[in-house]
Amino acid sequence: MAMSKSRRFSLYYFSSPQSFYPLAGALQPWFAALAVLLCAVGLYIGFFVAPTDATQGEVYRIIFIHVAASWMSMFLYLVMGFWSGVGLVLNTRLSSMVATALAPTGALFTFLALWTGSFWGKPTWGTWWAWDARMTSELILLFLYIGFMALQSAIDDQRRADKAGAVLALVGTINIPIIYFSVKWWSTLHQGASVSLTSAPTMAKTMLLGMLIMALGFWMYSIAATLARVRCVILERERHTDWVEAEIGRQTT
Amino acid sequence: MIRALAWVLRRDLLLAFRRRGDVVNALVFFVIVVSLFPLGVGPEPNQLRGMAPGVLWVAALLACMLSLARLFAPDHQDGTLEQMLLAGEPLVVLVMGKVISHWLVSGLPLVLIAPLLGLQFDLPGNALAVLGVSLLLGTPVLSLIGAVGAALTLGVRGSGVLVALLVLPLFVPVLIFGAGAVGATVAGTGAEAHFLLLGGFLALSVVLAPWACAAALRIAME
Amino acid sequence: MNWGSWQNFVAMGGYGFYVWGAYVVTLIALVAEIVGLIMRRRGVIERLAKYYAARRRNNESEA
Numbered sequence: 167m168a169m170s171k172s173r174r175f176s177l178y179y180f181s182s183p184q185s186f187y188p189l190a191g192a193l194q195p196w197f198a199a200l201a202v203l204l205c206a207v208g209l210y211i212g213f214f215v216a217p218t219d220a221t222q223g224e225v226y227r228i229i230f231i232h233v234a235a236s237w238m239s240m241f242l243y244l245v246m247g248f249w250s251g252v253g254l255v256l257n258t259r260l261s262s263m264v265a266t267a268l269a270p271t272g273a274l275f276t277f278l279a280l281w282t283g284s285f286w287g288k289p290t291w292g293t294w295w296a297w298d299a300r301m302t303s304e305l306i307l308l309f310l311y312i313g314f315m316a317l318q319s320a321i322d323d324q325r326r327a328d329k330a331g332a333v334l335a336l337v338g339t340i341n342i343p344i345i346y347f348s349v350k351w352w353s354t355l356h357q358g359a360s361v362s363l364t365s366a367p368t369m370a371k372t373m374l375l376g377m378l379i380m381a382l383g384f385w386m387y388s389i390a391a392t393l394a395r396v397r398c399v400i401l402e403r404e405r406h407t408d409w410v411e412a413e414i415g416r417q418t419t
Numbered sequence: 420m421i422r423a424l425a426w427v428l429r430r431d432l433l434l435a436f437r438r439r440g441d442v443v444n445a446l447v448f449f450v451i452v453v454s455l456f457p458l459g460v461g462p463e464p465n466q467l468r469g470m471a472p473g474v475l476w477v478a479a480l481l482a483c484m485l486s487l488a489r490l491f492a493p494d495h496q497d498g499t500l501e502q503m504l505l506a507g508e509p510l511v512v513l514v515m516g517k518v519i520s521h522w523l524v525s526g527l528p529l530v531l532i533a534p535l536l537g538l539q540f541d542l543p544g545n546a547l548a549v550l551g552v553s554l555l556l557g558t559p560v561l562s563l564i565g566a567v568g569a570a571l572t573l574g575v576r577g578s579g580v581l582v583a584l585l586v587l588p589l590f591v592p593v594l595i596f597g598a599g600a601v602g603a604t605v606a607g608t609g610a611e612a613h614f615l616l617l618g619g620f621l622a623l624s625v626v627l628a629p630w631a632c633a634a635a636l637r638i639a640m641e
Numbered sequence: 642m643n644w645g646s647w648q649n650f651v652a653m654g655g656y657g658f659y660v661w662g663a664y665v666v667t668l669i670a671l672v673a674e675i676v677g678l679i680m681r682r683r684g685v686i687e688r689l690a691k692y693y694a695a696r697r698r699n700n701e702s703e704a
Contacts, residue, residue, distance in 0.1 A: 213642065213650075214642050214644075215642055216642060217642060218642070218654070223654045223655070223656060224653040224654035224655075224656050224660065225653070225654070225656035225659050225660060227653070227660055228659065228660055228663045228664075231663060231664060231667050232663070235667070270674070271674065274670055274671075274674055277670070278666075278667050278670055281663065281666055281667075282663040282666075282667065285659045285660075285662045285663040286659070286663065288659060289656055289659050306588045306591055309584070309587070309588040310588050312584065313584045313585045313588065316581055316584055316585075317571060317572065317575075317581065317585060320572070320575045320576065320577060320578075320581055321575055326638055326639065326641070329638040330571045330635065330638050330639070333567070333571060333631055333634055333635050333638065334571055334585060336631075337564075337567060337589065337631055338588075338589070340627070341588075341589050341592075344592050344620075345588070345589075345591055345592055347592075348591060348592035348595040348596065349591070349595065351595070351596075351599075352595045352599065355599070387671065391674060391675070391678060394678045394682070395678055395681070397682070398678070398681050398682050398685050401685050401686070401689060402685055402689075405689055405692065410689070411689075411693050414686055414689045414690050414693060415690075415693075417686045417690075418686065418690045
């Protein structure tokens, strides 16, 4: 067999917890820095560039974090579903660990979407909670996240927890469009002419730009937080290995 | 395969028949919960008529969920479930049999009793019929989705409440269109769209849920 | 967007409570998550260090 000098680099190298751990540690500060930068730019645009809205006045500025948070809440659930599905089908431990690490951040953004939506709704709609399609769907999404986390924490056997969570996440992923469609139908029916709580009637280019940049910033934040969390998860789950013992030894000297 | 399905059906129905008390309890729970609402909000007929579809449907959801504890847990405890997994028959078929028998024992009684309870809420005749049909289409979906939740939480501590947490969000579309069908009938607009959608949910869950449930059972038992 | 003065900025056209209520809670939540992660990492390292030390002592006492 001919000996080749160069080793073929494969991304699959990083599918083991041991190799992913240092990679995550190296990448995490970069994503954190990107998050801070993008959020700073986004907030600047949101508060100092975007003009006052004609109908809603200044209160519409909540949109910059509300929309970003709700996009993240949806996106992270799909990513969580994807990785836990990969872990279920390919039987890879790391994918399941990433899915577990994504959940709390996703749930947090869902809560923030609800909170900011509520604070936007009170002055514009007059109530702290309006049963409109977006808010109600976000509420159900929060329940789906909590269910996923509750199921995983209730099961003692780690592999079973991973796989059961994966089935639940996949079932949830299939259901999300159905739930959203149902809630949207229910909401338009019961509120007559539907004015979405979250629509800013006229979207100036700067408003859209601010929203997008904040969403990107939240995305970078999510990646940084998930990388940090998955490192903790890896240490906890791989504690029986030599490399973790060595790593802990390095951290405590 | 049909023989395996028939065997599971016959066994489950026989066992349910021997423990008639469990079945009746769930039904009584449904009746009591429905009767609580007027006591809570007052007997004014217009208000009750407006509330009725939602109240009856939510109570049906809760009753179905309570009965999920009986779906796999007893078989798991006495080892039958393990035998089912080891059997040559496709697990999906056996799961389907269990879900059908669960529906016959827990869902169908609700379908039959709910119109009677609808009278307590002063629902008109056509609305009562629509209530029955909507539950007829919807309760199998509840059994199917509920089975996935029951399989995922098999043997887990605190599984009773956990199952509720897992499946109730997934029940929401069925609730919306089931109660919506009755509401639409009361309001005078038709319920055809609702029935079509409920039928669609039923078709989708018949195809997907047994498969997810079988996967969840294997995960729980390995 | 020229706010004119700090007071105008904080007041947000009369909607200050709502705008800052939303933004401040978001900031608190994200900071709380970050702090939580830092504490979790420290906790894991501490706990595992104790676990390894105990295991070493156990092995030595058996050897």
